[in-house]
Amino acid sequence: MRRVVCPGSFDPVTHGHVDIIGRAARQNDEVVVAVLNNVNKRGLFSVDEKLAMLTDSTKEFPNVSVAKFDGLLVDFCRQNDVDTIVRSLRSVSDFDYELQIAQMNYQLSGVETVFMTANPQYSFLSSSLVREVAQHGGDVSTLVTPYVEQRLRAKYEEAKEG
Numbered sequence: 001m002r003r004v005v006c007p008g009s010f011d012p013v014t015h016g017h018v019d020i021i022g023r024a025a026r027q028n029d030e031v032v033v034a035v036l037n038n039v040n041k042r043g044l045f046s047v048d049e050k051l052a053m054l055t056d057s058t059k060e061f062p063n064v065s066v067a068k069f070d071g072l073l074v075d076f077c078r079q080n081d082v083d084t085i086v087r088s089l090r091s092v093s094d095f096d097y098e099l100q101i102a103q104m105n106y107q108l109s110g111v112e113t114v115f116m117t118a119n120p121q122y123s124f125l126s127s128s129l130v131r132e133v134a135q136h137g138g139d140v141s142t143l144v145t146p147y148v149e150q151r152l153r154a155k156y157e158e159a160k161e162g
Contacts, residue, residue, distance in 0.1 A: 004032070005077060006031055007035075008035065032082060045151070
């Protein structure tokens with residue numbers, strides 16, 4: 001059984017993320033979407049909120065599950081019998097950064113990294129851009145699922161009221 005992991009912060013999950021996850025799901029027996037619980041970085045959404053959005057966004061893929069992890073991704077891979085990491089590349093600058101991480105992960109554990117190029121439709125898309133547009137009341141409906149859009153609007157409404 002081929003089991004892979006798609007790691008990230010997913011703050012929030014975008015159509016670009018879902019595209020990569022879905023493509024990985026079609027090529028592998030099981031895909032674990034792993035959300036990093038980074039205690040040094042405060043995101044817009046909590047890890048539990050991200051897990052809920054990912055679960056909703058990937059519900060059409062029966063071989064996809066979501067999980068959270070702390071620490072090194074390679075430790076998560078060892079603990080969950082995963083031997084391949086799937087990462088997305090949007091641009092050449094992504095490749096330079098991701099290659100260093102892939103080589104370090106392989107050096108630490110022998111875990112392979114497979115790169116998937118972003119669908120050109122989503123190559124500009126990042127969670128930080130989605131957050132910025134949503135924060136200023138812009139339309140993100142073509143960038144995220146309806147559930148994620150709803151969560152973004154609610155989060156920024158809470159901030160205005162609080």
